Amino acid sequence: MMKTRLMGAAAMALALAFTAQPTLAQHAHASATASTTPEIKPWGFDLDGRDLTVKPGDDFNAYANGVYLRDTEIPADKARFGPFDVLYENSQAQLRAIIEASAANPINDNARKVGALYASFMDEARVNQLGAQPLAADLAAIRAVANHSDMARLMGASHEGFGGSLFGVAVFEDLQDPNVNSAYLGQGGLGLPDRDYYLKPDFATQREAYVVYVARALTAAGWSNPAQAAADILAFETKVAEKHWTTVERRQIDKIYNPTPAAQLSTFAPGFDWTAFLQASKVESVPTLVLMENTAIPGIAQMFADTPIETLKAWQAFQTVDQASPYLSDAFVDSRFEFRGKTLRGQPENRPRWNRGVALVDGQLGEVLGQEYVRLHFPASSKTQMEQLVANLSAAMTERLKALDWMSDATREQAILKMSKFGVKIGYPEKWRSYDGLELTAGDLYGNVERASAFDWAWNRSKIGQPVDPLEWGMTPQTVNAYYNP
Secondary structure, three states, X not given: OOEEOOOOOOOOOOOOOOOOOOOOOOXXXXXXXXXXXXXXXXXXXXXXXXXXXXXXXXXXXXXXXXXXHHHOOOOOOOOEXXXXXXXXXXXXXXXXXXXXXXXXXXXXXXHHHXXXXXXHHHOHHHHHHHOOHHHHHHHHHHHOOOOHHXXXXXXXXXXHOOOOOOEEEEEEEOOOOOOEEEEEEEEOOOOOOOXXXXXXXHHHXXXXXXXXXXXXXXXXXXXXXXXXXXXXXXXXHHHHHHHOOOHHHHOOOOOOOEEEEHHHHHHHOOOOOHHHHHHHXXXXXXXXXXXXXXXXXXXXXXXXXXXXXHHHHHHHHHHHHHHHHHHOOHHHHHHHHHHHHHHHHOOOOOOOHHHHHHHHHHHHOHHHHHHHHHHHHOOHHHXXXXXXXXXXXXXXXXXXXXXXXXXXXXXXXXXXXXXXXXXXXXXXXXXXXXXXXXXXXXXXXXXXHHHHHHXXXXXXXXXXXXXXXXXXXXXXXXXXXXXXXX
């Protein structure tokens, strides 16, 4: 049972990892013996949360969960709480031990990277002393924008660091040829979660709070006329939202696959300097991009052309400040949390700094942490046991498919074929990602995050047009979640 303040989604958990490579810190844990005691009951249902004073036929939810909902208190730094959050908190504590040990005794370059990134985040005194200074170069680049082509170029460059873009480039397997990776181009540009927040009356309060937040962020960054700029930004993003596809439309796989030669973008969606954008995104040599929300792109491009450059500059400044705020002084952190944490998510308090620091390192160096995480907390025998369990389930499922009398022969044949192609990834990858070339230093949090972003984008775009690597994982070993990628 999940208890939420506003809304929340929980997914399955259990991705862990293993390696024969040198570990980060030999003393990251009091014992290198793997943990084997289950945190949650190994089988069955927890009946303690039932409210037996309620008849199931009157209110089954109250009957099944009444005591749990009554007695469970959501921690102040969370918008939801349930068993998966317990697992997540345990994982975070384990990662903290690994990270702090790596910082104290870096035995190799990976450990040095982990320690440097975490130290740069945890040096709160230095971050507060710097204030808005780390933003200076990025804001200067925005102020120097002279025309719409310059802005398109900045939008493309945002793939490597802080900043916003009306269009995003992403890399994943081709929907028609899943053996190769393709570059996808999709809609973007909104500062609120989706188009409904701009267009539906239900979100009027959030829109009002958003304008206040935008003005506050621009004021902290020293941007001129922040109140007027905030109003202009909301008006601009509202027009963008009107062009956006709905969430339902974006789920239709057959509609989001529209391969288009890059050379035709200027004709397909005039008003936007696609050459400048693609060059700054460093994908100018990609011959074809798959357009996702293809009917939205021309309208957004034309609206970009029709928008005053000063509005676009203010919008880009806010996008930069908003994204960078978690890595700036407390004034920026608190301002962002007031809106994105409290107003949008219903979370009363921000997470402790160490939690946020662990999340940063986990997000940027996840597979580095995963190697040590597995050494300490997931024995190889557990991977073997789970693989055998899944193999047994798959075999049983195949036998049941063969015996189903309501399936046609053709459907049964396809179902069995699908089962035969089911690839299982349990515990840890066979091949770990390399972070060679990523430079991180203890005294430069803002720069570390930008360099990590650029490093990650270089890694992703290097896969365009290349075969899909079946050994690459979509989640880190310590992530409390699971995924299915057909």
